[in-house]
Amino acid sequence: MGEAREKPAEFVEALAKGIAILEAFDAETPEMTLSEVSRKVGLSPAAARRSLMTLETLGYIGRREKRFHLKPKLMALGSAFYFSARIDEILQEDVQGIVEKFGDASSVGTLDGHEVIYVAHRSVQRARRAAAVAGARYPAYATSMGRVLLAALPDAEIDAYLASYDPKPLTSKTCTNPQALRAEIMTARRNGYATTVDQLDYGITALAVPIRAADGSTVAALNTSGYTGMVTPDQLIAERLPELQQAASHIAHQLTRYPTLRAVLGG
Structure with a gap:
């Protein structure tokens, strides 16, 4: 973790x-x-x-x-990772496909301690909201990708996370209760996806699915999000879940061809 x-x-x-x-x-x-x-x-x-x-x-x-x-020279370090891991070639195609089909935004993220790091992102959104750009880091408890990634951990690691994380109410709807959050994580494990509404910032309703390597381990997550009030979790599940799962499966297949990306995502 x-x-x-x-x-x-x-x-x-x-x-x-x-x-x-x-x-x-x-x-x-x-x-x-x-x-x-x-x-x-x-x-x-x-x-x-x-x-x-x-x-x-x-x-x-x-x-x-x-x-x-x-x-600005510091950006060269991020670019070195971006191109050496072939993020644009491998991940952005599927992320862009989700955005072209549904609009709104889509991202790929991986877990680093208590946070999710966004490694790929596309968006057509313009309203003021949390900046989900590649390289951004957000608390796992407040994101759909974070909950999917936490759900893939062994129970003991989930318990350790809940015992050590420091939740902050980012909005009035942010889930900061450990028992309630654990229930959400377990629901994500059972369903194979997670949804959130206004957890990270007002106006963000999101759906995320795991990206699994050939051995079945979850190495990253893929999400799609829209404006709260314009989409609901049920709508995202009904309209976007199949496409999101298909894109995650395609990315997973790509990982078998590009071991460097597999390594940087899954450790």
């Missing part, structure tokens, strides 16, 4: 600190001072300064007066 692993003898602390600093910048903190970076990452000011200076020299971080920010 993406838990912290035991550090091998070859583990490079300095590199880990640098990556933690890059991950600390987000929509809420696009710029930070040295002291703010130090507090957010949990490093001493001296350690944070060394990492920031290194990243600045390499061109991944810039500075405006005393405030640091990310630079």
Whole structure:
């Protein structure tokens, strides 16, 4: 489930600190001072300064007066993953097909700890809502893909997740009760799909199905979503579930031909 692993003898602390600093910048903190970076990452000011200076020299971080920010060069790292894993060639075709048929939006995501990472996305939506772009991360408990992915875990790992996650009411409808969430996860396991309404943000009704490798393990999830009020979960199930399952099956077949993508999705 993406838990912290035991550090091998070859583990490079300095590199880990640098990556933690890059991950600390987000929509809420696009710029930070040295002291703010130090507090957010949990490093001493001296350690944070060394990492920031290194990243600045390499061109991944810039500075405006005393405030640091990310630079476009960082996007090259994401592009390297995108093209080496052949995301555009393998995943985007099916995601785009879902959007062309039904409109709205579609994504592929995988589980990383308590969050879902979106690895492919297409959308025709324009309203203000959570930005489901490739690379975005959202809490698994509040997304249809997250619930499908959690449903594929052994019971002990689901219990561990529910014991350790920190749910926040992202909307007034967000399910934050562990018992209720476990029931939703078990329903997703029985049905082979999950639906959510206004869990992550107002206006999002979504349906997700698992993407399974040849050995039957769930390595990712595929979803389709629309505007709450314009579509209901029952409508998504009736109108889109067969197409979504077919697309997930096609992606699963592709994984047998592209082992690198299988590895990056399923670990």
